[in-house]
Amino acid sequence: MASVTATATAIRRGTGRVRRSWLIVGTLVAWVLLWIPLRGHDTLPLPVAQLRPLHQRLNDLNVYIGNHRASSPFFTGFVNVIRSGIADLTTFLQSLISQPSYDRPVPVVGWLGVVALAVLVGYVLANLRMAVLAGVGFACFGLLGVWQESMDTLAATLAAVLICLLIGLPLGVWMGLSRAVERTLTPVLDFMQAMPTFVYLAPLTLFFLIGPASAVIATFVYAVPPVIRITAHGIRGVPESALESSRSLGATGWQSLRTVRLPMARRTIVLGINQTTMCALSMVTIAALIGAPGLGQVVVHALETLDVGTAFNAGLGIVIMAIVLDRVTTAASVRVEQGYRRGVGAAGLGGSLGGRLSRRAGRRLLLAGLGVLAVVAVYLSYTFVWAAVFPASDSGGLLGSGVVRGINAVDHWVQLHLNSVTDGIKNVASYGLINPLQSLIADSPWYLTCAVVVAICLAVAGPRTLPVTAICLALLIGSGVWQDAMVTLSATLLATVMVMVLGVVFGVWMGRSDRVDRVLRPVLDAAQVMPAFVYLVPFLGLFGTSRFTAIVAAVVFAAPVAVKLIADGVRGVPAEVVESAASSGSTAWQTIVKVQLPMARRALTLAANQGLIYVLSMVVVGGLVGGGALGYLVVAGFSQISLFGKGLAAGVAIVMLGILLDRITQGAARRGGARSGRSYWMGRTY
Amino acid sequence: MTGVTGDATLDVTGLWKVFGPKPDRVVGTPLAALSRAELRERTGCVAAVRDISFTVAANEVFVVMGLSGSGKSTLVRCLTRLIEPTAGSVRYDGDDIREADPRRLRELRRHRFAMVFQHFGLLPHRRVIDNIGYGLEVRGVRKDERYRRAGEVLDLVGLSGYADYFPDQLSGGMQQRVGLGRALAVDPEILFFDEPFSALDPLIRRDMQNEVIRLHHEVGKTMVFITHDLHEALRLGDRILIMRDGAMVQVGRPDEVVGAPADDYVRDFVADVPKSHVLTIRWVMRPVRADDPLDGPELGPDVVVRDAARLVLGASSPVRVVSGGQLLGLVDDDAILRVIVVDDERRGASRAVAAGVDTAEAGAGTAETAAVEG
Structure with a gap:
C-alpha cells in the first residue's frame, strides 16, 4: 500500500519537478551569459586593510565598551560577575590538574593521580575495558609530551560541560514537560546550532574579553543545545x-x-x-583563538608557523581525548540502562545465584581496589615530583618528540617527492573548479548574483522562503564584505557538491550492503566525534596553505554526516519495493537510479542541508590554513584591534550565509515532502 | 453474581466528554442532539462520551462494553478524572469528584480507587515488588511496611517467587497480574479495569477472568470493568452497560441484555451468544393456560436455561416457575429445546466460518473476535 501511494505521489510531483529543474538550468545559463559582459563590475570589493563606515563604527563600539568596562553597572554588576565566576571555575579546575597552584611548582594532582582517577572514573561510569582505555589514553598525553596542555583542555572542557549540565539538564526536563517551553526554546536552539562555530567568538570577546571565560561561554553556547534537546526528547x-x-x-x-x-x-x-561533551571538546579546541588554554593553542600556533609535526602531535592528543571521552560516556549510557537491574541482570534468569553474587562481589572488590589505588596515586602525585611531572616532559615527551620529528620528516619528504602529485591535484582543482566557480560568483555584479539567488530560491524552495532570502542578501550587502562572502560561498558550494558526491557513492554502497555498513559505520561515527580542528592538520601537511586545503578539510569534515544520512535513507526503502524491482528484471544500476535514490529523496535533501551547514562552518575555520575570505577576516579580527569591527561584520555575514543556505535547502526538503531534519543535527544515535 | 446489593457507591449522572475546540458550547445546546459525524463536521468537536448515567452498588461488578471508538475508555478515565469530564457529575458516596481540588483528587486516587490498564503501564525500571508497592510509595508508606504489604499481594495474585523480576522478564499474563497486584496493594474501595485482558491471548484471558472472579469472591471490591469482549462482559458482569458512539444503549443484567435487547444494535451484538448459558427460565416461560397440567416440578425464575434443561426434559409435565409462592408461568420441552437447538446451530455455523478460532469459547468468543477485529 505504502509503496503504491508513494509511486502515485511521485508521478504527481514529477511534472512539477521537471519544470523546476528547467527553471534552475535556465537561470544558470542566463547567469553565465550575463556574467561574460558584466564580469568585474559592481562586485563590491574591499581590500583586507580597508574599512567601511560600519566596520569603523563597530571598532568604536569596541573601544567604547572597553572604556566603560570598569565603570558601567551593566559590566560591573553583570558581565564581569559572570566572567570572573566562569574564569574562577576554570582556574580552579586548572589548578587541580594542570597549572602550578597554591604556591606549589606543580598542580595539586600530578599525572599519576590523574591517570589513576581516570581509570577509576572509567570503571565507575562504565566497565573495566573503558577503565583501561581511559588509563592508557591519559598516559598517552604524557608520552606525547602534551600533558599540561591536555589537562588544560580537559579542565576547560569539564568547566563548560559542568555549566552545560547545570543549565541544560533542568531546562531540558522543563522543555520535555511543557509544550510552551518547547515552542519557545526550539527556534533558539535551532539558531544556536545553525550558526557556524566561528561566529560566536567575536561578539563574546566584545563583552567578556579574550580569555578562558569567553572561551568557556562560547563552548557553552555551542555545546548546550544537544543536552537540552535530547533530555527533553527523553522526558517526552x-x-x-x-x-x-x-x-x-x-x-x-x-x-x-x-x-x-x-x-x-x-x-x-x-x-x-x-x-554535549563531544561538542564541548570540539569547541574548546577552536576557542583557542579567543584564549582557551590547551591543545587548541598548540595547534593554532603550529598552524601559524606551518609546523605540521607539532600540530599533528597536539592533534593526536585531541583525537585521543575525543576517543576516551566518547567511549566512556557512550559505555556509561549502556551501563545506566543495565544499572537498575544489577540485582538480577539480563542473564540473571539463567545464571546461577552464586555466579550473580560473585560477579557483584567482584565488581565491588575491584572498585574498592581501584579506589584505594587512586587515593594512593593522588597522594603520591601530590607529594613527589616524579609522580607530579610526567617523565621527559621537558624534552617533548617520550613519544612526542619522535612524533613531531617523524611527521615533519614525512611532511618534508612529501613536499620534496610528492610535490608534483599534490600540486597537480591542487592545481587541477584550483584552475578547473575553484577559480571558475569563484569567478562566476564573486566577479558577478552584486545585483546579478542576488537575482540568481532569488530565482534559485523560488525554484527550489518556493515563495515562502523568499522574505528570509531577501533579508539575508540585504544584510550581506550591508555587512560591507560582500565579495569576501561570495568567495566563501563559492568554496562552500563546491565543497558541498563534493560532499554530496561522496555521500551518494558511499551512502548507496552502505545502504545496499550490510558488510560495508558494518565496516564503515564505526569509522564514520569516530570521524564525527573528532573536533573540527584536527581535520586541518593532515591536509595542511599535504597541500600547504591554500583555498584547496580548506575545501578538502571541509569535505572530509562534512562527508560522514551526509554519507550516514543517505545510507539510512537507502536502507529505509522498503525491502519489498527493492525486491519487486529486482523481480521485474532491473539491473543493480537501474534499481539504484530508478528506485532507491528517488525513494531516498528526503534523505538526499537532508544530507545536502546538513552537508552545507557543516561545510560552511569548516570552510570558515579554513581561514586559518589559507582559506581566506570571511574566515580570514574573523581570525584577523581577533588578532588586530583595527580589524575588530570588520571581523565582527564578517561573522554576521557568515551567519547570513548559513541562514540563507539552511532556509533554501530546508525549503527544498519541505517541498519534497520531508519534515525538518533538525533531529539529525548531531548525527548520531538519536 | 446476580442481583444488586447495598447502596450506590458510584453514581454517575449526565456525564459528557467532548474533545475539541471550546467543548463547553456543545453540552446543553441543540448541538448535543447531533450525531457524532455531524457534530464533528459542524464544530470540529468529537463527543467521546454523551450523556451517560448509571449507578454502581457496593461489591457489584459493573461492566461497560462497546466496540473500539465507542468511548468506553474515555468514560472510565472520566470517572477518575484522568480525563477531565466536560459536564455531568461523578459521585462517590455522595461526594462529587468533579469538585475535588487537586489535593483531594490525589487523596481519592491514593486511597479509594485504583486502576488496571490495558497495556499494563508497569514501570520497566522497577522490580515486580517495587511495581506492586508503587501506589504505597506514592502514598508515603514506610519501606518495610510497603514490602510486607506488597509481598502479601504478590501471593494473592499468584506471583510468589517473582518479586525480584523485572516486568520485561514476565509473560503478558504475568505482567497483568503485576498490574492487578499494584491496584490491589493500595486496598481501594473501587477497582477500575480498562480492557485489562484484551492484549492477552485467549487462554490466558480466560485464566485472568477466573482470577478476577476469584478475587472478587475473596476481597469483594466494587469493580468497574471495561471490555469490548461480550463474552467477558457476560461472564464477569453483574450488570452491563452497552455503549455505542459515546452514548448509552442499554443497561441491565446479562440475561436482560440477551433476552430483551434494547435495539437492533444490541440484538446484532448478542445474536451469537449461547443463550442457554445466559438466559434464565424467566425469559422462556409461557403463561399458564387453562388446560395445563400443574403437577410438574418447581423452579425459581432465575435459574439459567442450561441448568434447568435436564429437569425440564426429564419431567412428564411442564416445570412450574414459582417465585415467592406465586406461579409465574410454565416451561416445557419445546421452550428449552428452541434455545438449545438455536445455540447449537450457531455454534456449528460459526465453527465452519472461523475454524480453529478459540473453539473452547465456541459461539460467543468467535463471533466477538470477528465482530471486533473484522
Missing part, C-alpha cells in the same frame, strides 16, 4: 501508559517525574551528556 518519550498508571495511583507531578520520567529517560539523558 516516556510512554503515556506508564505516566497514566502513576497518576491513577495519586502520584504528584513531582513524584511522577522522579519515579517514572527521569528513570525511564535516564539512558537518553546520558546520551545527551555524551553529545
Whole structure:
C-alpha cells in the first residue's frame, strides 16, 4: 500500500519537478551569459586593510565598551560577575590538574593521580575495558609530551560541560514537560546550532574579553543545545501508559517525574551528556583563538608557523581525548540502562545465584581496589615530583618528540617527492573548479548574483522562503564584505557538491550492503566525534596553505554526516519495493537510479542541508590554513584591534550565509515532502 | 453474581466528554442532539462520551462494553478524572469528584480507587515488588511496611517467587497480574479495569477472568470493568452497560441484555451468544393456560436455561416457575429445546466460518473476535 501511494505521489510531483529543474538550468545559463559582459563590475570589493563606515563604527563600539568596562553597572554588576565566576571555575579546575597552584611548582594532582582517577572514573561510569582505555589514553598525553596542555583542555572542557549540565539538564526536563517551553526554546536552539562555530567568538570577546571565560561561554553556547534537546526528547518519550498508571495511583507531578520520567529517560539523558561533551571538546579546541588554554593553542600556533609535526602531535592528543571521552560516556549510557537491574541482570534468569553474587562481589572488590589505588596515586602525585611531572616532559615527551620529528620528516619528504602529485591535484582543482566557480560568483555584479539567488530560491524552495532570502542578501550587502562572502560561498558550494558526491557513492554502497555498513559505520561515527580542528592538520601537511586545503578539510569534515544520512535513507526503502524491482528484471544500476535514490529523496535533501551547514562552518575555520575570505577576516579580527569591527561584520555575514543556505535547502526538503531534519543535527544515535 | 446489593457507591449522572475546540458550547445546546459525524463536521468537536448515567452498588461488578471508538475508555478515565469530564457529575458516596481540588483528587486516587490498564503501564525500571508497592510509595508508606504489604499481594495474585523480576522478564499474563497486584496493594474501595485482558491471548484471558472472579469472591471490591469482549462482559458482569458512539444503549443484567435487547444494535451484538448459558427460565416461560397440567416440578425464575434443561426434559409435565409462592408461568420441552437447538446451530455455523478460532469459547468468543477485529 505504502509503496503504491508513494509511486502515485511521485508521478504527481514529477511534472512539477521537471519544470523546476528547467527553471534552475535556465537561470544558470542566463547567469553565465550575463556574467561574460558584466564580469568585474559592481562586485563590491574591499581590500583586507580597508574599512567601511560600519566596520569603523563597530571598532568604536569596541573601544567604547572597553572604556566603560570598569565603570558601567551593566559590566560591573553583570558581565564581569559572570566572567570572573566562569574564569574562577576554570582556574580552579586548572589548578587541580594542570597549572602550578597554591604556591606549589606543580598542580595539586600530578599525572599519576590523574591517570589513576581516570581509570577509576572509567570503571565507575562504565566497565573495566573503558577503565583501561581511559588509563592508557591519559598516559598517552604524557608520552606525547602534551600533558599540561591536555589537562588544560580537559579542565576547560569539564568547566563548560559542568555549566552545560547545570543549565541544560533542568531546562531540558522543563522543555520535555511543557509544550510552551518547547515552542519557545526550539527556534533558539535551532539558531544556536545553525550558526557556524566561528561566529560566536567575536561578539563574546566584545563583552567578556579574550580569555578562558569567553572561551568557556562560547563552548557553552555551542555545546548546550544537544543536552537540552535530547533530555527533553527523553522526558517526552516516556510512554503515556506508564505516566497514566502513576497518576491513577495519586502520584504528584513531582513524584511522577522522579519515579517514572527521569528513570525511564535516564539512558537518553546520558546520551545527551555524551553529545554535549563531544561538542564541548570540539569547541574548546577552536576557542583557542579567543584564549582557551590547551591543545587548541598548540595547534593554532603550529598552524601559524606551518609546523605540521607539532600540530599533528597536539592533534593526536585531541583525537585521543575525543576517543576516551566518547567511549566512556557512550559505555556509561549502556551501563545506566543495565544499572537498575544489577540485582538480577539480563542473564540473571539463567545464571546461577552464586555466579550473580560473585560477579557483584567482584565488581565491588575491584572498585574498592581501584579506589584505594587512586587515593594512593593522588597522594603520591601530590607529594613527589616524579609522580607530579610526567617523565621527559621537558624534552617533548617520550613519544612526542619522535612524533613531531617523524611527521615533519614525512611532511618534508612529501613536499620534496610528492610535490608534483599534490600540486597537480591542487592545481587541477584550483584552475578547473575553484577559480571558475569563484569567478562566476564573486566577479558577478552584486545585483546579478542576488537575482540568481532569488530565482534559485523560488525554484527550489518556493515563495515562502523568499522574505528570509531577501533579508539575508540585504544584510550581506550591508555587512560591507560582500565579495569576501561570495568567495566563501563559492568554496562552500563546491565543497558541498563534493560532499554530496561522496555521500551518494558511499551512502548507496552502505545502504545496499550490510558488510560495508558494518565496516564503515564505526569509522564514520569516530570521524564525527573528532573536533573540527584536527581535520586541518593532515591536509595542511599535504597541500600547504591554500583555498584547496580548506575545501578538502571541509569535505572530509562534512562527508560522514551526509554519507550516514543517505545510507539510512537507502536502507529505509522498503525491502519489498527493492525486491519487486529486482523481480521485474532491473539491473543493480537501474534499481539504484530508478528506485532507491528517488525513494531516498528526503534523505538526499537532508544530507545536502546538513552537508552545507557543516561545510560552511569548516570552510570558515579554513581561514586559518589559507582559506581566506570571511574566515580570514574573523581570525584577523581577533588578532588586530583595527580589524575588530570588520571581523565582527564578517561573522554576521557568515551567519547570513548559513541562514540563507539552511532556509533554501530546508525549503527544498519541505517541498519534497520531508519534515525538518533538525533531529539529525548531531548525527548520531538519536 | 446476580442481583444488586447495598447502596450506590458510584453514581454517575449526565456525564459528557467532548474533545475539541471550546467543548463547553456543545453540552446543553441543540448541538448535543447531533450525531457524532455531524457534530464533528459542524464544530470540529468529537463527543467521546454523551450523556451517560448509571449507578454502581457496593461489591457489584459493573461492566461497560462497546466496540473500539465507542468511548468506553474515555468514560472510565472520566470517572477518575484522568480525563477531565466536560459536564455531568461523578459521585462517590455522595461526594462529587468533579469538585475535588487537586489535593483531594490525589487523596481519592491514593486511597479509594485504583486502576488496571490495558497495556499494563508497569514501570520497566522497577522490580515486580517495587511495581506492586508503587501506589504505597506514592502514598508515603514506610519501606518495610510497603514490602510486607506488597509481598502479601504478590501471593494473592499468584506471583510468589517473582518479586525480584523485572516486568520485561514476565509473560503478558504475568505482567497483568503485576498490574492487578499494584491496584490491589493500595486496598481501594473501587477497582477500575480498562480492557485489562484484551492484549492477552485467549487462554490466558480466560485464566485472568477466573482470577478476577476469584478475587472478587475473596476481597469483594466494587469493580468497574471495561471490555469490548461480550463474552467477558457476560461472564464477569453483574450488570452491563452497552455503549455505542459515546452514548448509552442499554443497561441491565446479562440475561436482560440477551433476552430483551434494547435495539437492533444490541440484538446484532448478542445474536451469537449461547443463550442457554445466559438466559434464565424467566425469559422462556409461557403463561399458564387453562388446560395445563400443574403437577410438574418447581423452579425459581432465575435459574439459567442450561441448568434447568435436564429437569425440564426429564419431567412428564411442564416445570412450574414459582417465585415467592406465586406461579409465574410454565416451561416445557419445546421452550428449552428452541434455545438449545438455536445455540447449537450457531455454534456449528460459526465453527465452519472461523475454524480453529478459540473453539473452547465456541459461539460467543468467535463471533466477538470477528465482530471486533473484522
